[in-house]
Amino acid sequence: MRLFAAVLPPDGALAELALAADQLRDAEGAEDLRWTGLPGWHFTLAFYGEVPEETVPELSRRLERAAARTAPFPLALRGGGHFGDRALWVGASGDVAALRRLAERAGAAARKAGLDTEDHRHYRPHLTLARGSGTVHLKPYAAALDSFTGAQWTVGELALVRSRLPRSGVRGEQPRYEKVGGWPLSATG
Numbered sequence: 001m002r003l004f005a006a007v008l009p010p011d012g013a014l015a016e017l018a019l020a021a022d023q024l025r026d027a028e029g030a031e032d033l034r035w036t037g038l039p040g041w042h043f044t045l046a047f048y049g050e051v052p053e054e055t056v057p058e059l060s061r062r063l064e065r066a067a068a069r070t071a072p073f074p075l076a077l078r079g080g081g082h083f084g085d086r087a088l089w090v091g092a093s094g095d096v097a098a099l100r101r102l103a104e105r106a107g108a109a110a111r112k113a114g115l116d117t118e119d120h121r122h123y124r125p126h127l128t129l130a131r132g133s134g135t136v137h138l139k140p141y142a143a144a145l146d147s148f149t150g151a152q153w154t155v156g157e158l159a160l161v162r163s164r165l166p167r168s169g170v171r172g173e174q175p176r177y178e179k180v181g182g183w184p185l186s187a188t189g
Contacts, residue, residue: 001050039176045158072156073098159179
């Protein structure tokens with residue numbers, strides 16, 4: 001199974017972002033971007049890649065422990081950015097330090113479950129809105145998101161998500177995501 005750990009924003013936060021994204025989709029050149037769909041909007045904490053089914057129970061136990069060691073925390077979708085001309089994203093505000101700690105714990109859970117994970121890089125919280133081929137400059141789109149600030153919510157769960165990549169070859173087809181596990185953040189203080 002192709003898996004990753006994530007924070008899934010609530011429907012209200014996603015609806016706010018959808019309004020901002022719809023305005024961007026009407027901008028010049030936007031038709032040349034591959035826009036992600038609302039069902040795929042999430043904050044990836046740790047990407048695990050292909051995970052053998054027999055490893056999933058141990059990974060799940062480790063993620064449950066990571067969630068139990070993390071207190072619920074406030075978060076909001078805010079601002080925009082880009083990774084070169086390859087990815088346009090929305091960032092986060094609120095207790096971003098807690099989000100980073102949760103990402104570190106999700107990575108450690110995989111290592112303790114025996115999964116090879118890529119070297120830990122500095123975690124940059126982002127929710128991908130669109131992908132480019134490098135031919136469309138994403139800086140103006142990111143600048144248009146600078147003033148975007150969504151309502152704050154409380155992150156209360158660590159999710160394990162399965163990603164099914166498109167197989168049809170149809171242009172614009174999106175990966176399908178399925179939540180396969182979720183654990184409440186339950187530490188106090």
